[in-house]
Amino acid sequence: MLLTGFFERGYAARDFSNFDAQSQHLLVRHDIDMSISAAHEIASLERDIGVTSTYFVLLRSELYSPFSESGRTDLMKLAELGHEIGLHLDASLYADEATALDEAAAWECDLLERLIDQPVRIISLHRPVQSLIDTENTLGGRPHTYQRRYFSEIGYCSDSRGEWGHGHPFEHQAITNKSALQLLTHPIWWTGEAANPTVRLDRFLRGRHETLGCALAENCSIFEMGGKV
Template structure:
């Protein structure tokens, strides 16, 4: 995209008829994969928006490791926003607004930085194109970011809106919001979603085994201080 004359800008600076690229990354599964992406972008001299889930089983942004990784992303010049799972809250605009405000406050406390943008995790059709702010903040599916400019996403590990280079907005030299999920582009598993998720699961299993060894004497006595990730579970 950079070679086609596009420049990366933030949501607040995008102009529909300019070669502006809004880079968005939703952290659905891995903060570590996001750091890799953030470092590559920093080397290219571009800044992006990284949206973090707070209520997820996939990672813990409050762990020492998680906080260090988020700090690293911010130190590289990227913006950190909230990735809000609206399905966890009542289907009521006021309730969702309160929940978003609370999660933004928590994320701001975690990162020590203001949270100014929200993206929705697996949004319902009612949220796509919603014109109103939420919790006093813009969100990535408002018409000016979702309809007035081009939109392209790699959701579920594939370009369901077509490849970015083939997007009509790019062909016309107009602005584009490009959403990618770092998990799909990490390591050599790129372009194979199942392989990427298998690798991610193995990494998480390894982290859990080492945490058990660090914190549970019987497990450490049986498996050692550095358990082998290939250990087969026992019956019973």
């Protein structure tokens, strides 16, 4: 497991509110872009090796809903395993203006806090534009993971699009320097049978299609009569 490799190199998992940039501290972040159930699978594996990390959930995605019965159940399981839940904010849904985004962040955090009945202490941005990266500003009165202290003042490594775009994390300069690193992964790339990113996405799509088929059958007898589930 990837995390074990960090621990073998002397790293310890810390959360975003409690780390030292000059120490071997690993900030484990998961952005839930596609599936909360995939996140739950990772969360259980982490729990087995004594790691707690932060999972960031989208409230306004076309791909899943944390407000659905299964979505909320999986989300609450993450919290029960001891992981932190943060907001994954899609800034593209709001006006490209600082005050509007700040208000949107506060609004979404409030909704998420009501949903999970616990404080939301940190935000990560979904596919942020360059102007939102490497800044000092807060969002909705909370820190966010692209602030300098998490992004450029420590190491940063991400598995976006299913690959390590800037080299494997163990080759990162922060590892050589024995300093802190933020590791971003997306659960969809790490669950189920190993496969390339395209195959994984296809598998995800087929799973969603099946779920939608079941939901349609439950909600509309015409679909069931059509015999397709």
